Structure formats: structure tokens, C-alpha cells
Amino acid sequence: MTPADGADGKLLPLAVRRLVQDALPPEALAVLSGPVGAAVAQAAGYAGRALSDNTRRAYESDWRAFCGWCEAGGISPLPAAPVVVAGHLASPAKTLGHSGLRWRLAAIAQQHRPAGHPWEMGHPAISTASRGILATRGKTARPAAALNSIEMKRLLASCGTGRCCC
Numbered sequence: 001m002t003p004a005d006g007a008d009g010k011l012l013p014l015a016v017r018r019l020v021q022d023a024l025p026p027e028a029l030a031v032l033s034g035p036v037g038a039a040v041a042q043a044a045g046y047a048g049r050a051l052s053d054n055t056r057r058a059y060e061s062d063w064r065a066f067c068g069w070c071e072a073g074g075i076s077p078l079p080a081a082p083v084v085v086a087g088h089l090a091s092p093a094k095t096l097g098h099s100g101l102r103w104r105l106a107a108i109a110q111q112h113r114p115a116g117h118p119w120e121m122g123h124p125a126i127s128t129a130s131r132g133i134l135a136t137r138g139k140t141a142r143p144a145a146a147l148n149s150i151e152m153k154r155l156l157a158s159c160g161t162g163r164c165c166c
Contacts, residue, residue, distance in 0.1 A: 062107035065092075079117035080108060086129035093133045101130060 032040060051059070063077075069088050070077040080088075085108060089101055096104065105121055112119040121127070147155070 058103060059107040059110050062104045063111055066104065066108055078111060078115060080112070082120065082123040082125040086125045089126070089129055089133060093136075098134055101133065105130075 066080075066088055067077045069091060070080070070084070075084055085105070088108075089104065092104070093101070105126070109119045109121060
């Protein structure tokens with residue numbers, strides 16, 4: 001039986017068929033073509049909406065960048081060894097900020113986990129490379145706090161007339 005066929009010959013819900021890659025035993029097909037299958041299909045629908053469209057596009061863009069980098073080096077992007085991921089992070093280190101590097105890591109993880117490949121963002125090769133990249137940049141400047149209304153009134157009052165003296 002194919003993943004599309006239920007045990008009783010009924011077609012499995014589309015969302016369930018997307019999740020099922022290989023042929024399933026008849027017992028599993030019987031369960032998935034019944035009420036449990038409808039619940040699994042509903043869960044698959046929710047899972048499909050777990051990421052916003054913008055997040056999904058950002059992950060796709062970062063994943064394409066990683067794949068292109070791997071292809072240029074003759075390396076398979078999936079599964080990626082931690083040292084390969086660390087090397088990739090070093091490549092755009094001068095152009096990506098802290099959040100950009102974290103997005104890139106998240107995009108790589110997003111491809112590894114569903115494919116069943118091990119993924120450990122905290123692997124020493126990845127985490128030490130990330131910390132080293134950030135350490136070379138020094139501390140980020142904290143933006144000055146905005147003036148609140150009381151401070152603004154005091155500042156204006158100190159001018160006397162309220163007109164600009166520039």
C-alpha cells in the first residue's frame with residue numbers, strides 16, 4: 001500500500017499524506033484513515049502555520065545562502081557538520097550582525113530537524129566560532145535613552161522663551 005491509500009482503500013487526508021514519506025504498515029494506515037487521521041491532519045495544518053510568511057521567507061533566503069556557500073566549496077549542506085556551519089558563519093561575519101548570524105543558524109536548524117539530521121546549535125565548534133566573531137566586534141553601543149515628557153519640559157524651560165536660539 002502506498003502512503004496515499006488507507007487500510008480500507010480510502011484516501012488519507014492530504015496533510016497526512018504530506019507527512020507520510022514511506023509505505024506504512026496496515027495497522028498505522030487503518031488508524032490514520034479514521035478519526036485519528038483527521039486529528040493528525042489538523043495538527044499538520046497547525047504545524048504548517050507555526051512560522052509566519054516573513055519568517056519562512058527569511059529562513060529560505062538564509063538556507064539558499066548556506067547552500068550556495070556549501071556548493072561553492074563542494075560540500076553537501078545536509079547534513080552539515082558543525083565545523084562546516086562554523087566556517088559558514090565566519091564567511092559573512094563582517095556583513096551580518098549578531099541577529100543575522102542567529103537567523104542563519106535558525107535557518108540551518110530548520111532544514112536539519114525535519115529531515116531527521118542531528119542538530120546541536122550549542123556544539124563547541126559553532127558556539128565558540130559565534131562567540132569569537134562577536135568578540136572581534138567589541139561591545140555594541142547602547143542607544144541613548146529617549147527623553148521623557150518631564151525631561152523635555154525642563155529642557156524647554158531652560159531656554160527661557162521656548163524659541164530656538166540657534
